[in-house]
Amino acid sequence: MSPGTTLDQDLLVPELAGQLRSESGLQEKINQMQGSRLGSRRLPTIPALGRILPGGGLMAGAAYSVENSTTLAMALLAGPSGSGAWCSVIGIPDFNVEAAANLGIDLDRLILIPHLDGQWLTVTAAMVDVVSIILTTAPATITSTDAARLRARLRQRGAALITIGAWPQSEAVLSVSDNQWGGLGTGSGHLQTRRLKVTAKGNNGRSRSSELSLTELQQRTWPQLNTADSRTIDQRFVPQVVGA
Amino acid sequence: MLWCPDWPIAAALRELNLPIDASLALVDKGEVYACSPAARSEGVKRRLRVREAQARCADLLVEQYDPALDERVFEPVVSAIEKIMPGVQLLRPGLCAIPAQGPSRYYGGETAAASVLLSTLSTLGLTNARIGVADSPFAAEHAARATEVLEGAEQDAIWVVPPGESAQFLSSFPLEVLAEPKLAVLLRRLGIKTLGDFSALAAGDVRNRFGVEGAIAHRKASGLDHHSVVVRKPPPELDVLVDFEPALVRIDQLAFAFRTSADRFVDRLSDSGLVCTVVRVVLHSESGEVSDRLWRHPRWFDADDILDRVRWQLQGGGLIEHGLQSGITRVQTIPDTVEDLGDHADGLWGTGPDEGVHNGLARVQGMLGHGAVLTAMIAGGRMLKDRRVLIPWGDSSGSNPIAVRAARQLPWPGKLPGPAPATVFDSPREVRVIDDSGHSVDVDTRGMLTRAPAQFTPPGSPAKQRLVHHWAGPWPINERWWDSSGRALNRFQLVDETGAAWLLLLEDHQWWAEASYD
Numbered sequence: 001m002s003p004g005t006t007l008d009q010d011l012l013v014p015e016l017a018g019q020l021r022s023e024s025g026l027q028e029k030i031n032q033m034q035g036s037r038l039g040s041r042r043l044p045t046i047p048a049l050g051r052i053l054p055g056g057g058l059m060a061g062a063a064y065s066v067e068n069s070t071t072l073a074m075a076l077l078a079g080p081s082g083s084g085a086w087c088s089v090i091g092i093p094d095f096n097v098e099a100a101a102n103l104g105i106d107l108d109r110l111i112l113i114p115h116l117d118g119q120w121l122t123v124t125a126a127m128v129d130v131v132s133i134i135l136t137t138a139p140a141t142i143t144s145t146d147a148a149r150l151r152a153r154l155r156q157r158g159a160a161l162i163t164i165g166a167w168p169q170s171e172a173v174l175s176v177s178d179n180q181w182g183g184l185g186t187g188s189g190h191l192q193t194r195r196l197k198v199t200a201k202g203n204n205g206r207s208r209s210s211e212l213s214l215t216e217l218q219q220r221t222w223p224q225l226n227t228a229d230s231r232t233i234d235q236r237f238v239p240q241v242v243g244a
Numbered sequence: 245m246l247w248c249p250d251w252p253i254a255a256a257l258r259e260l261n262l263p264i265d266a267s268l269a270l271v272d273k274g275e276v277y278a279c280s281p282a283a284r285s286e287g288v289k290r291r292l293r294v295r296e297a298q299a300r301c302a303d304l305l306v307e308q309y310d311p312a313l314d315e316r317v318f319e320p321v322v323s324a325i326e327k328i329m330p331g332v333q334l335l336r337p338g339l340c341a342i343p344a345q346g347p348s349r350y351y352g353g354e355t356a357a358a359s360v361l362l363s364t365l366s367t368l369g370l371t372n373a374r375i376g377v378a379d380s381p382f383a384a385e386h387a388a389r390a391t392e393v394l395e396g397a398e399q400d401a402i403w404v405v406p407p408g409e410s411a412q413f414l415s416s417f418p419l420e421v422l423a424e425p426k427l428a429v430l431l432r433r434l435g436i437k438t439l440g441d442f443s444a445l446a447a448g449d450v451r452n453r454f455g456v457e458g459a460i461a462h463r464k465a466s467g468l469d470h471h472s473v474v475v476r477k478p479p480p481e482l483d484v485l486v487d488f489e490p491a492l493v494r495i496d497q498l499a500f501a502f503r504t505s506a507d508r509f510v511d512r513l514s515d516s517g518l519v520c521t522v523v524r525v526v527l528h529s530e531s532g533e534v535s536d537r538l539w540r541h542p543r544w545f546d547a548d549d550i551l552d553r554v555r556w557q558l559q560g561g562g563l564i565e566h567g568l569q570s571g572i573t574r575v576q577t578i579p580d581t582v583e584d585l586g587d588h589a590d591g592l593w594g595t596g597p598d599e600g601v602h603n604g605l606a607r608v609q610g611m612l613g614h615g616a617v618l619t620a621m622i623a624g625g626r627m628l629k630d631r632r633v634l635i636p637w638g639d640s641s642g643s644n645p646i647a648v649r650a651a652r653q654l655p656w657p658g659k660l661p662g663p664a665p666a667t668v669f670d671s672p673r674e675v676r677v678i679d680d681s682g683h684s685v686d687v688d689t690r691g692m693l694t695r696a697p698a699q700f701t702p703p704g705s706p707a708k709q710r711l712v713h714h715w716a717g718p719w720p721i722n723e724r725w726w727d728s729s730g731r732a733l734n735r736f737q738l739v740d741e742t743g744a745a746w747l748l749l750l751e752d753h754q755w756w757a758e759a760s761y762d
Contacts, residue, residue, distance in 0.1 A: 096666055098628070190737055191739075
């Protein structure tokens with residue numbers, strides 16, 4: 001309801017105005033109940049990353065691209081995985097499951113498809129039906145129609161796609177800069193701590209960044225979803241509704 | 245009651261294709277469990293130590309005793325009996341009970357029925373079977389065993405105890421045949437030496453004094469133990485075997501031709517209220533090759549799943565997709581593990597979390613092959629790649645998951661401390677590390693670094709050189725030095741000027757990137 005209509009209502013006869021008001025209230029209620037349109041459902045996200053992502057976290061049905069850090073991509077996966085969703089890693093033979101487990105990804109619900117035989121789109125589209133979040137390397141070339149088709153499928157299933165490398169219609173592009181390592185000297189010590197600056201550039205051109213340490217990405221407790229029926233997992237994912 | 249003496253030996257002789265007069269001993273836990281007549285005549289006995297048995301009989305063949313083999317070899321015998329006489333109770337391999345009433349009426353007398361049985365068995369190559377007929381299974385068993393003592397003109401493989409005379413027949417047997425050693429000792433102290441003496445006691449008194457076990461033994465001794473024979477139900481035939489004539493050379497042809505058989509396989513299982521969770525697929529090719537593999541399923545097989553497994557087995561066997569090396573002449577599917585359908589039934593509101601996942605992943609496996617869809621476990625190891633165990637979806641891991649987890653808890657000296665790198669290269673990438681003067685950095689024979697690393701060339705971009713900011717190493721790893729497959733290498737950690745951290749290997753003067761902390 002635009003402010004203009006409210007003004008008009010005041011000029012109308014009171015009964016009619018009351019009726020309109022209740023109608024508008026009803027409309028609002030309907031909108032709220034239909035709140036699961038795209039972007040209003042948020043997947044569990046590590047707070048440190050949720051702060052910089054547009055919308056306050058990973059959105060179901062959206063695509064994100066991560067430019068230069070597998071660790072960051074794993075951290076995005078950790079939230080949904082930790083709260084009981086199935087995850088899939090497609091086309092990344094170098095993925096280290098040990099690091100994934102340390103970041104809180106449940107290996108029992110992680111599906112790896114390292115080699116694709118050139119069937120990236122078919123396999124990814126099939127996996128969208130199965131799992132709630134997919135991590136993949138973006139193919140070198142993808143036509144915009146294929147990307148749009150995949151996006152529609154993601155939206156329909158409420159799954160999220162995270163690509164390593166550029167993706168044409170991503171909600172945000174995340175990148176890591178200013179890596180600072182602790183514990184390593186010259187000829188002595190070993191890598192222990194890491195501080196990194198994560199920048200998220202939204203598709204509206206606004207970018208936000210945050211400095212955080214590796215331990216902040218290692219959240220271990222997540223709200224557990226009751227996964228009695230995974231076919232509805234995507235609908236149940238985090239019932240919280242972000243303001244319209 | 246049908247008795248085949250020395251059945252473990254007979255079974256082993258048949259299985260190993262040995263002549264009937266070979267000296268064979270079956271060994272269980274270091275002691276002779278059974279021995280062939282030839283060996284027995286040389287002085288080999290049951291419960292003799294293997295070494296002593298070998299000393300007594302120089303050309304003794306020693307084999308491990310395998311109870312499953314006994315059962316397996318006896319199975320055709322039981323089915324042969326079932327063909328001519330209904331209702332067989334398998335007591336143990338080599339001994340089975342058959343109700344005599346029906347066959348004796350049909351064949352015209354107990355002796356006649358027993359002779360028919362013996363002639364059937366001799367066609368199977370079993371010439372030394374014995375048959376005892378009596379009122380009770382216990383008496384009949386001992387009648388069959390008693391045929392051994394008959395000699396000369398009386399020698400016969402059949403002993404028929406007339407009806408009502410079982411107790412009398414048993415009365416001269418010693419107490420040991422009851423196989424109740426404690427009871428036998430006790431009774432002997434009471435002055436009771438034979439089954440006849442024992443059965444003369446009043447049943448109530450025996451029960452009061454010796455309890456249920458005593459009462460059962462007393463009934464056996466009196467020839468009154470349970471008369472009924474619990475008839476074996478022949479197991480349903482669940483295997484499916486299809487022969488192709490002429491041989492099929494294309495996978496799609498084969499899949500099409502096998503389709504109905506796969507349906508039949510699943511239907512038969514479900515008719516018996518079963519589902520198959522592990523199936524064995526055996527493929528015979530025209531040139532005589534046999535491909536045999538077990539396939540597991542995360543839930544249970546339906547017809548499509550079985551077709552997929554047949555297809556994957558052909559593709560995975562090094563045979564290319566469109567033409568096999570030689571045509572397939574026979575496909576056989578054998579259920580290896582079956583479970584009750586009730587345990588796998590769909591619930592009213594779906595079957596829990598994984599149904600959709602299973603179906604979806606099966607579809608992807610259909611596209612890419614069985615080994616393309618993987619789940620992961622973390623195992624123990626020094627090299628990062630060894631710590632990752634990938635298991636095709638639906639397979640159980642080759643090793644026990646508990647063992648894998650236990651191996652992870654072991655100390656593994658030389659494993660990497662600190663956070664795990666996010667990228668572990670599937671195959672190590674070639675890199676260069678050079679010192680100030682442009683020479684490659686190396687480690688000498690004493691494990692000391694020749695010069696400090698100054699510049700680093702990341703994998704994939706040989707032209708770009710980066711300054712080394714921090715580094716640590718060498719950390720020597722000497723894996724399996726006792727083995728030719730062992731490796732000796734040095735590990736380094738390195739942070740370059742862009743802030744990227746790397747885990748490097750130096751092996752045979754060559755630098756590799758093992759992992760990247762990206």
